[in-house]
Amino acid sequence: MNEYELLAEPRVGGGKGAARRLRREGMIPAVLYGAGKDTVSIKLNANDVHKRLENEAFYSHILDIKVGSQGTQAVLKALQRDPTTDRVVHVDLLRVSSSQEITMHVPLHFAGEDACPGKKAGGVANHLLVDLEISCLPKDLPEYIEVDMSAMDIGDSIHLSELVMPEGVTLLALAQEPDHDQPVVSLQHSQKFEEEEEALLEEGEELEEGAPAEGTEGEAAPPTPEEGDES
Structure with a gap:
């Protein structure tokens, strides 16, 4: 097998x-x-x-x-x-x-991060996205999308529109909302990165305090035929 x-x-x-x-x-x-x-x-x-x-x-x-x-x-x-x-x-x-497009989430691979000028200068990478939703025919389905960070310096960021998509692959975030060109990764001074991390943690704690407890897994799944199954 x-x-x-x-x-x-x-x-x-x-x-x-x-x-x-x-x-x-x-x-x-x-x-x-x-x-x-x-x-x-x-x-x-x-x-x-x-x-x-x-x-x-x-x-x-x-x-x-x-x-x-x-x-x-x-x-x-x-x-x-x-x-x-x-x-x-x-x-x-x-x-x-083979003739019908599928919609999938594929992971991002960040290439050249350790060798980029910003990392050598002591910068810290902030990976804002870890995967992307794409649409393509089964034969064109990529295992991952590469993000080339080799030329990044401190203060730089890479947006969705800058990614090179494989032939036959559509990035749904931009296809559905062309103005929704969000950053994928940014390179910052280590102190600024730590400050932003602390702010995000504090925001998350505030949200948890105000939200009801959840007892189920957060991953979404298509409906299944077993209404009573643990799924």
Whole structure:
């Protein structure tokens, strides 16, 4: 089995009790949907899933999903995790069609940071974004978007409009709102960076004090057919 392949088994029954039993057996409930086909309830080996999630590229790569003798291509659309253990408790897989564009979040890779003039002068990089939402055909799906920091000096910043997108890939933030050209990374004097970090922490603490406690994982997921499942 290659690093972008998952072996699955059909899953029958739903609800919290069935999901808990599966997890005790070392399996993770999942759904496979999209491409104009019916949603299929499946189960995945928990160890296989967690091992593959150690590879960052797995999150933004076309995956081969094999259910018995049937194979299909899909992408990892959503994960739900236990808020206490951080273990994956449900997986959503979206089938892909070679002729239909998909929307995905892909990570940013910051290249040339350590060698840039600003870093050598004692500056500190502030990574304002860590991933981007893009749209493309499955064949054009990149594993990551590179941010070239090699020429940055203290006081410089790189905005969305300055990123070089691979051919066939649309950056949705600018496609939907051309004026929403936010910075991706900035390079600042270390003292200024620390002051901004402290301000952000204080703001976060104030928000937490005024907000009700949340008991569920914050990652959004498409609706699943098991209304009563722990997903």
